[in-house]
Amino acid sequence: MDFTAPKGMRDFLPAEMQKRQWAMGRIGGVYQKFGFLPMETPALETVEVLEKKCGEEIRGQLFRVDDGRLALRFDLTVPLARVSSSSMFKKPFKRYCIAPVWRREEPQKGRLREFYQADADIIGCPSVRAEAELIACASEAIQELGFPAPVVRLNDRRIISAIASRLISGKEGEVLRIFDKREKIGDAACVEMLEGVGVKKEAAKKLLSELTGSSGNESRLKLAEIYSKEAAQDLKEILDLLPEYSKAIKVELDFSLVRGLDYYTGPIFELSLGKEMGSVAGGGRYDGLLSMYGQGDSAVGISLGIERLLALMKEREFEKQGVFVANAKEGFYGSALSVAAAFRKGGISALTDLNCRNLKKQVENAAGSCEWIAIVGEREMKAAKVTLRNLKTGKEELLSIEDAARKIMG
Amino acid sequence: MDFTAPKGMRDFLPAEMQKRQWAMGRIGGVYQKFGFLPMETPALETVEVLEKKCGEEIRGQLFRVDDGRLALRFDLTVPLARVSSSSMFKKPFKRYCIAPVWRREEPQKGRLREFYQADADIIGCPSVRAEAELIACASEAIQELGFPAPVVRLNDRRIISAIASRLISGKEGEVLRIFDKREKIGDAACVEMLEGVGVKKEAAKKLLSELTGSSGNESRLKLAEIYSKEAAQDLKEILDLLPEYSKAIKVELDFSLVRGLDYYTGPIFELSLGKEMGSVAGGGRYDGLLSMYGQGDSAVGISLGIERLLALMKEREFEKQGVFVANAKEGFYGSALSVAAAFRKGGISALTDLNCRNLKKQVENAAGSCEWIAIVGEREMKAAKVTLRNLKTGKEELLSIEDAARKIMG
Known part of the structure; x- marks a missing residue:
């Protein structure tokens, strides 16, 4: 068919x-x-x-x-x-x-x-x-x-x-x-x-x-x-x-x-x-x-x-979607959702890992569709922060969600 | 039919x-x-x-x-x-x-x-x-x-x-x-x-x-x-x-x-x-x-x-289109077009009088569709300005096009 x-x-x-x-x-x-x-x-x-x-x-x-x-x-x-x-x-x-x-x-x-x-x-x-x-x-x-x-x-x-x-x-x-x-x-x-x-x-x-x-x-x-x-x-x-x-x-x-x-x-x-x-x-x-x-x-x-x-028209390079919020452990998925919700409130497109993958796989997956990844792990949750990594440059920082949002918005 | x-x-x-x-x-x-x-x-x-x-x-x-x-x-x-x-x-x-x-x-x-x-x-x-x-x-x-x-x-x-x-x-x-x-x-x-x-x-x-x-x-x-x-x-x-x-x-x-x-x-x-x-x-x-x-x-x-x-959904009151650029005399239509083009360059929706009406008719027409009217007449052309009137309040001022644009944008 x-x-x-x-x-x-x-x-x-x-x-x-x-x-x-x-x-x-x-x-x-x-x-x-x-x-x-x-x-x-x-x-x-x-x-x-x-x-x-x-x-x-x-x-x-x-x-x-x-x-x-x-x-x-x-x-x-x-x-x-x-x-x-x-x-x-x-x-x-x-x-x-x-x-x-x-x-x-x-x-x-x-x-x-x-x-x-x-x-x-x-x-x-x-x-x-x-x-x-x-x-x-x-x-x-x-x-x-x-x-x-x-x-x-x-x-x-x-x-x-x-x-x-x-x-x-x-x-x-x-x-x-x-x-x-x-x-x-x-x-x-x-x-x-x-x-x-x-x-x-x-x-x-x-x-x-x-x-x-x-x-x-x-x-x-x-x-x-x-x-x-x-x-x-x-x-x-x-x-x-x-x-x-x-x-x-x-x-x-x-x-x-x-x-x-x-x-x-x-x-x-x-x-x-x-x-x-x-x-x-x-x-x-x-x-x-x-x-x-x-x-x-x-x-x-x-x-x-x-x-x-x-x-x-020439092929346009469309901006990749905003940020992929990764959860370092499966148990942190709920927190990743809250972080994503906060980003969205700030007008940023945010994705999370729907397919329950390990962190390495999540990062690989994010690289194809997003410019940024925000990691939610133990250390981050204690500090109420995220590790924000630019997927192009590889540079990362521990930031509050507000500061991370500001960084992503440029 | x-x-x-x-x-x-x-x-x-x-x-x-x-x-x-x-x-x-x-x-x-x-x-x-x-x-x-x-x-x-x-x-x-x-x-x-x-x-x-x-x-x-x-x-x-x-x-x-x-x-x-x-x-x-x-x-x-x-x-x-x-x-x-x-x-x-x-x-x-x-x-x-x-x-x-x-x-x-x-x-x-x-x-x-x-x-x-x-x-x-x-x-x-x-x-x-x-x-x-x-x-x-x-x-x-x-x-x-x-x-x-x-x-x-x-x-x-x-x-x-x-x-x-x-x-x-x-x-x-x-x-x-x-x-x-x-x-x-x-x-x-x-x-x-x-x-x-x-x-x-x-x-x-x-x-x-x-x-x-x-x-x-x-x-x-x-x-x-x-x-x-x-x-x-x-x-x-x-x-x-x-x-x-x-x-x-x-x-x-x-x-x-x-x-x-x-x-x-x-x-x-x-x-x-x-x-x-x-x-x-x-x-x-x-x-x-x-x-x-x-x-x-x-x-x-x-x-x-x-x-x-x-x-x-309730009827939404959509913002009226930006500004109607009126020409006080028929000969000023070209200038009205230039003023409208300048407004558009600033991101403002601008209309002009396509139907060659007198100023009174233009103002009446504008009131139905725009919030502002910018009048281009003798005095205005000499001063390279427009008379900007808010159609709700009736207040008007003689302004440069840049200042008028700023006013319209709020």
Whole structure:
């Protein structure tokens, strides 16, 4: 019989789990500092609710529950949209959520069937101040995990849609789909595919060089104005606001950014850690989505690729647990428990020997999990003290419990 | 169209979610102080793995996933048993897990289809030191949430099994099932049911008065010895160890405690907050279970009824978010962002006005969510200061950002 986790899913043993808890706690802390509040919804949603957002591909990836009416959520935006329509929030409403989602895909490297997302969204804010806030917040969360400041690629759906419709009318969707593949397939293949849907070769070539020309944000803003005055104005405002959050944020207007065939209606953005590490967060404005769930409203969101960030994070050396309180003789176990209780009262993690081993074995056992050992023996009990030994340096001292606690706390 | 959560499941809006996060963080903190490490497994398990433990009733409550091979976990013990068989841990292995489980029951008051459990388990410890540790740890976790020290009811499966088999042999299971109902149905009905399976009325009456006689732990230990010397010895050891953890722990031997028809093999226990509030945690030794998953080992666990505890917890007044940085004129928004960034750097949660409102509206908005407001206007910008107002007292001062941060931090 097979006792591994189901296909495409993982068990997180303590060392990995400690790292995950640390990272999620950090990210949550940054979201909270920006005033985002936590919200949690069930793992299951009705298929009726899920299907409002999911495309054909994801529909096939739903983990449906026995009677077929329910399925595991495939993202965290659908639950947010549903709740936004069934509850009253003071606007703008800022929520974050770090939680698992499920997709019944063929598992492959870096793609699993259960994985966490870390989303922040702002509901009820028509101003692009919301976009700036989300980009700044995600950028800080990424740095909080020890990464350098990410580079922000910024575009607007109104611009690429205008570009596509000027290029060839009636086939905007197909053009966007080709744009979206550009980075993977290269410019030459992109031109070829554009020709395939009826775009003239010269026009396609000219456009691509125009889109990806490295001419700096100012001249790109001018180009943006040709396609959408409103979008250009919004992008300019985001560019102006971001340095106020942090000078470290680097933004590049990039009109070749598409971000899938998703539901975005305005500015879109991706945060990247350079060519090798790629995109680690992305999002945009999706003003149309909420109206599909009853109550329409402005909405902007960002999703942190937390699994990707965790995979890129160096192994963290987690502090070993505090102190192992050893009993020199079996009869002293009760006293060891009292000493451990005193340490815990002082906020220190304390272990005792559950398995009734001799002192030598206890010390060996402690060395694997603790930085300190406190020995309770005859001499110590008479003096109401413990022998505190640092397991790294081997140095030991006879100390009162209070002094030992102070030493352990550093 | 219905935009509520699926039947028997809940959305946790921010106020409730903050309370939940607070409580789970506290409980996790206590578990960690006792040296328990976090471990997480997928929401889905194969039905084959789940069926090894679940009885007939729970089998019918599984949320099965489309192809029927997988189902959502119904508890946190099955995943632990599975992982214990597929991984090598240094023993004793102490893990905790605070996570949701799913049961397709008919929803009723206090019983939902998705709910959290908070478990701690010790694998590979044959000594009842493990039982004492779990009881002490759970007791502290409950107090950490603001409850008084719970009363511990303690029994041993070997004792009630011996009682049942002495009463009538061959029908121990039925006798246990009747014992388990005693508290709900009362002694008279219990005697009647025992008669129904063939126990003589006099014997049943005598036994019940013997079991529930309020004669104190010492005389109960003597009674225990009649039925199982080993169990009596183990119970005595637990009773001796618990006061070393904390004098606040009150333990009562209670031979009428059955804890369902579960898989327990040794000591069992329940932690209760008094008659009205009832049991809030329970567990016991289940040495037999792990061998069903490949590698047999000693195992003791406790499960905190975290949903019950959350329901009993008073509404917590959560600290309002730190400071709202208002911009007196629209043109000052960028400066407000810089001020907010400085506050965040100091660890303070800071909000700004995303919705481009006038100062009066901003102040009104801030009052609902923050304790402080920092106003950035002409005068303030010239002096590189902010006007910091306490929204409760109405007092305000012109301060440098550093001084304002110090004031907010208290």
